[in-house]
Amino acid sequence: DAGITQSxxxxxxxxxxxxxxxxxxxxxxxxxxxxxxxxGHGLRLIHYSYGVKDTDxxxxxxxxxxxxxxxxxxxxxxxxxxxxxxxxxxxxxLKTGTNSGANVLTFGAGSRLTVx
Amino acid sequence: xxxxxxDPGPLSVPEGxxxxxxxxxxxxxxxxxxxxxxxxxxxPELLMYTYSSGNKEDGRFTAQVDKSSKYISLFIRxxxxxxSATYLCAMSVSGGSNYKxxxxxxxxLTVNP
Numbered sequence: 001d002a003g004i005t006q007s008x009x010x011x012x013x014x015x016x017x018x019x020x021x022x023x024x025x026x027x028x029x030x031x032x033x034x035x036x037x038x039x040g041h042g043l044r045l046i047h048y049s050y051g052v053k054d055t056d057x058x059x060x061x062x063x064x065x066x067x068x069x070x071x072x073x074x075x076x077x078x079x080x081x082x083x084x085x086x087x088x089x090x091x092x093x094l095k096t097g098t099n100s101g102a103n104v105l106t107f108g109a110g111s112r113l114t115v116x
Numbered sequence: 117x118x119x120x121x122x123d124p125g126p127l128s129v130p131e132g133x134x135x136x137x138x139x140x141x142x143x144x145x146x147x148x149x150x151x152x153x154x155x156x157x158x159x160p161e162l163l164m165y166t167y168s169s170g171n172k173e174d175g176r177f178t179a180q181v182d183k184s185s186k187y188i189s190l191f192i193r194x195x196x197x198x199x200s201a202t203y204l205c206a207m208s209v210s211g212g213s214n215y216k217x218x219x220x221x222x223x224x225l226t227v228n229p
Binding site: 031040041042043045048050090094103104105106107108109110 | 124206219
């Protein structure tokens, strides 16, 4: 997965409990992202980061917070999980400076979260 | 209107068929166009990307961009069962805001042996 590790890969939790998902990269890329993927909705951006301690909201940020204290780690926290947050969560890094000038996203393997 | 529209399918074809996958978009500022492939229970992986208008070919895959119609296509020739996956289109602008990609919802393709 091109230097991206997500943990845990699977988690089952109960409504109201806090959950933290971790994304770790080994390639020192500036931009990191958290997406969720649900049937009928595709990939939706939750939060992204453009540097240490620099984060911004995506289109579905309510109920989620993020932190980036080190370049290589981007954490996604559900303060009080709800059943509507049952989803597959993908971390991604942005690789810049490709041959054509395009910036491309490289995704992790995903974290499957079930909130009962 | 969504910025990027993609028919979710599902699309089922016999092995060897030519497959056409399409997206339309509304933002004329999009300059980079990408196709991602996602196998079941895996993360999306970049398949191809093009800049501005034109065609790009890579083996059995051809990506086409028609900026005048705001329409992009991915063609798969001689489709194989291993091509069975969800295909997502993605787009971004050039310049300072090109760190944000806008995705289509994906088209589920099944190639039957």
